[in-house]
Amino acid sequence: KQKSHFLSSSSIVLLASAVSFDPCFSDILATWSVGAATLALVPRAVLFAGNALLPALDTLRVTHILTTPTLWSLQENHNRKGDDGKVSLLSALQVIALGGEPIPRHLVQRWARHKHPNH
Numbered sequence: 001k002q003k004s005h006f007l008s009s010s011s012i013v014l015l016a017s018a019v020s021f022d023p024c025f026s027d028i029l030a031t032w033s034v035g036a037a038t039l040a041l042v043p044r045a046v047l048f049a050g051n052a053l054l055p056a057l058d059t060l061r062v063t064h065i066l067t068t069p070t071l072w073s074l075q076e077n078h079n080r081k082g083d084d085g086k087v088s089l090l091s092a093l094q095v096i097a098l099g100g101e102p103i104p105r106h107l108v109q110r111w112a113r114h115k116h117p118n119h
Contacts, residue, residue: 006095009036012060016047016067023100027066047071054090061092068100069107 007013013031017024031039040060046052054075057065065072096111 007031007034007037007064009034011037011063011094012040012092013037013064013066014040014042014057014060014062016065016071017100018044021100023066048074057090057093063092064095064097065093066097066099069098069103070101072096072098072107072111073104 007030011031011034013027015024015027015031017027028039031037040062042053042056042060046056048071056062098107
């Protein structure tokens, strides 16, 4: 995961999966294995509270989020504004790693980076 998710010692990874979900442990180990990377946690209520997750990503300066398509889809229903009315820019976010279930095409189309044909 370190290589495929481009983790580095300056990464801040939000652990969005439940600790009872087996892949959670590889997410934790991958983060810790790169040295000084930070594993960020938020209360489960924030993850599922609609407008709360995107502002939390900004506040924590999260660079990587590892989650399910279902959880990330919840963010699609919001206009990226927090309770304070400010637009969440997700300026630090570098990687959205989705897994654990099929990824709907609309999520790929909206969030995937498209590589230049010569790369």
